[in-house]
Amino acid sequence: MSESLTDKYKVLKHTFGFPGFREMQEEAVDAILSRRDLAMLLPTGGGKSLCYQLPTLLMDGITIVVSPLIALMHDQVLALHELGIEAAMISSAQSPQEQQQTFTKAKNGILKFLYIAPERLANGGFLSWLAMLDINYFVIDEAHCISEWGHEFRDDYRRLGELRCAFPHTPIAAFTATATPKVREDILSQLGLRDPLILRAPVLRKNITISVRERDSGWRTELMGILNKHEGESGIIYAFSRKETEEIAEFLSKKALKCSAYHAGMSPEQRQSVHQAFLNDETQIIVATVAFGMGIDKGDIRFVIHTSLPKTIENYYQEIGRAGRDGIDSEAVLFYSGSDFYNKKRLIDEGSDPQYREMILAKLRSAMDYATAEECRHRLIASYFSDSVEHCGDRCDNCKDSLSPKTDITVPAQKFLSCLYKTGERFGATYISEVLCGEEKEKILSNAHEKLSVFGIGKDLSKSIWSTVAKRLIELGAIEPDEYKALKLTASGAEILKGKQSVHIRQERLSPKKASVKTKTRDLHAPIHFEDFKALRAAIAKEHRIPAYIVFGDKTLYELAEQLPNTKEEMLGISGIGEVKFERYGEAFLKLSRELSGK
Numbered sequence: 001m002s003e004s005l006t007d008k009y010k011v012l013k014h015t016f017g018f019p020g021f022r023e024m025q026e027e028a029v030d031a032i033l034s035r036r037d038l039a040m041l042l043p044t045g046g047g048k049s050l051c052y053q054l055p056t057l058l059m060d061g062i063t064i065v066v067s068p069l070i071a072l073m074h075d076q077v078l079a080l081h082e083l084g085i086e087a088a089m090i091s092s093a094q095s096p097q098e099q100q101q102t103f104t105k106a107k108n109g110i111l112k113f114l115y116i117a118p119e120r121l122a123n124g125g126f127l128s129w130l131a132m133l134d135i136n137y138f139v140i141d142e143a144h145c146i147s148e149w150g151h152e153f154r155d156d157y158r159r160l161g162e163l164r165c166a167f168p169h170t171p172i173a174a175f176t177a178t179a180t181p182k183v184r185e186d187i188l189s190q191l192g193l194r195d196p197l198i199l200r201a202p203v204l205r206k207n208i209t210i211s212v213r214e215r216d217s218g219w220r221t222e223l224m225g226i227l228n229k230h231e232g233e234s235g236i237i238y239a240f241s242r243k244e245t246e247e248i249a250e251f252l253s254k255k256a257l258k259c260s261a262y263h264a265g266m267s268p269e270q271r272q273s274v275h276q277a278f279l280n281d282e283t284q285i286i287v288a289t290v291a292f293g294m295g296i297d298k299g300d301i302r303f304v305i306h307t308s309l310p311k312t313i314e315n316y317y318q319e320i321g322r323a324g325r326d327g328i329d330s331e332a333v334l335f336y337s338g339s340d341f342y343n344k345k346r347l348i349d350e351g352s353d354p355q356y357r358e359m360i361l362a363k364l365r366s367a368m369d370y371a372t373a374e375e376c377r378h379r380l381i382a383s384y385f386s387d388s389v390e391h392c393g394d395r396c397d398n399c400k401d402s403l404s405p406k407t408d409i410t411v412p413a414q415k416f417l418s419c420l421y422k423t424g425e426r427f428g429a430t431y432i433s434e435v436l437c438g439e440e441k442e443k444i445l446s447n448a449h450e451k452l453s454v455f456g457i458g459k460d461l462s463k464s465i466w467s468t469v470a471k472r473l474i475e476l477g478a479i480e481p482d483e484y485k486a487l488k489l490t491a492s493g494a495e496i497l498k499g500k501q502s503v504h505i506r507q508e509r510l511s512p513k514k515a516s517v518k519t520k521t522r523d524l525h526a527p528i529h530f531e532d533f534k535a536l537r538a539a540i541a542k543e544h545r546i547p548a549y550i551v552f553g554d555k556t557l558y559e560l561a562e563q564l565p566n567t568k569e570e571m572l573g574i575s576g577i578g579e580v581k582f583e584r585y586g587e588a589f590l591k592l593s594r595e596l597s598g599k
Helices: 008-014 025-033 048-056 070-082 096-107 118-122 124-130 155-166 181-191 219-229 242-254 268-279 313-320 338-351 354-372 377-384 410-422 429-436 442-446 463-475 491-497 530-544 554-563 568-572 579-597
Strands: 038-041 062-066 087-090 113-116 135-140 172-176 197-200 208-214 234-238 259-262 285-288 301-306 330-336 406-408 479-481 487-489 504-506
Touching: 008 025, 008 048, 025 038, 025 048, 025 172, 025 197, 038 181, 048 062, 048 070, 048 172, 070 087, 070 113, 070 268, 087 096, 113 118, 118 124, 118 155, 124 155, 155 181, 172 181, 208 219, 208 377, 219 301, 219 330, 242 259, 242 285, 259 268, 301 313, 313 354, 313 377, 330 354, 338 354, 338 463, 338 479, 354 377, 354 463, 410 429, 410 463, 410 487, 410 491, 429 442, 429 463, 463 479, 463 504, 487 491, 530 554, 530 579, 568 579
Parallel strands: 038 172, 038 197, 062 113, 062 135, 087 113, 135 172, 208 330, 234 285, 234 301, 259 285, 301 330
Antiparallel strands: 406 504, 479 487
């Protein structure tokens, strides 16, 4: 590196194009430069990559980055190449010849970064080969995968502790976006970090607006309303099963949306093709199972939608964090049903290791509590990770609707629970509603339930209202369905029945929904010439065969459209444009900027 680029601030601007560090980035960079172990918890979109990429450029030797997915490693290497930095990866997708070429480059000191998958370390010969390199430090990305108490535990990550034994004097920097206190302690212990600097950024993502909606028969109309609002923008829809991803993708494709399904049942070539089309903006919406997305390096995802309850808050937080990584306003919407909890619980009961079953069920219950809560959603997420948020303002549906009236439905709830108990806890919500409404149906008469004291005591309410009461009781854990979908009273339900616990619900849920399909209005945050710069970026990306976001991110395009620079110096003042990127693409954008400004 030239003498003029031995300063971290100069590298920050010249190579990465940023005028200053974001929160906690400089502390992380300094820790690595001082050869200190580091553990950093930084929300997705917080600028994690820069924390370990910048110091490497100021150090001798090569940095080894352990990353869990080939697609993520590929994207990272491609982005580094665009910055003029020598980087490579070793993966099972490469031929022996390609791997050998990478080995040779690393041994000859050509590479600054080498990305590897954790399973490589299971090969003792590979560790011996690493010992031949001048390694300045190790980076463990997605470090939560090392913990058996986390949500994405991977056996291969457990072997990473061997790095400390094999390289006792080489610093280790661990990064994750999601970790509870127990998982954080496990990361430090398993990696054998010595007196690490621990940096923990606030959990709150201020640019993401969160909302949760009940998934009923009209939920697809609501979905279309959200997608129309985000017309032309990139987004991810997470579905529960492979079948559902294909059904929703087909439904949206028939609505003329550029959409593809993605799930583990597809061939690696199919998944790679869909992934690449999404990065290149050829596909705007991915409908996927959670097999898609860990570490996806695309900054302009504007919405993330879940069609069912996530398994854990960790999963949910990581998945919604894929929206708005560039800092621009984005949206996360969760559709859920009371049945989601019990469908997932059944799978856990049937297939989980007994040692972890209770922990997994507790995580699922936390996700359900989150979905049905009526307090600030950002605060709930922060609290789960032992962080605190005072108030998100209007960044979640609950805070927006904080003045929305609530109705006490304790008495109807007690009637429902009493009817459930007296009919023997052998029926579902529809049957209980029919008994309460006094319907003389054949099944009710054959069971002699028309003779019960609860028969007809709910005639003042419609069956749809009773259905809503049942849903609220399921949400609160007062009743739960068994394997045959017969509702059972729980201890919490007994407390309600005895009058020791009240039940409230938002008044709006007791009224019929008015379905509407929202239309796209021009994004008031986007400058008038944003689309012109976006079109130029797309053309350049296609010419260079790289994803559009690698040219410049949306945030950079926003600033270009707002400021319309007329000189190289003015353009270099924009965040995301350094000397390296200007040399590659600057003149084309500068020419367009001058044309748009009329100068």
